[in-house]
Amino acid sequence: MEYITKEEVEEYMDLHSNSYNRLEMLMEMCCCDTFIKDVEDFAELLGYYYSSCDNLYYYRGVVRKAFTYASLRKERLMTTEELEFLKNLPDKVTIYRGMTVEESTKEHQGVSWTLDKKVAEFFAYQY
Structure with missing residues (x-):
């Protein structure tokens, strides 16, 4: 099993993804071709990239699975500012x-x- 780091994912995504392929690319990089070792890193990546994705209806099944897995570390899906907003x-x-x-x-x-x-x-x- 090959593992990929959060930094490698970010570097690749920033160079090669767009709003229409971003979610699919993230899932392929972290869950299909290679695996990200840390669920906390995956949750952070999903939280960061999700809000800049288009065509999410097409990927709704993948979205549900991704957030179900990331919910194991749900506090990492949001930034400090977003967590503060939620709390208030x-x-x-x-x-x-x-x-x-x-x-x-x-x-x-x-x-x-x-x-x-x-x-x-x-x-x-x-x-």
């Missing part, structure tokens, strides 16, 4: 999912959510 949220929040009417009737929906209604509207009407 009220007990009850409204979240939005930007989707088409067609998607809303499907059994399997996408996996991205937002606190910003305008962001959800953008995805509902632009995609």
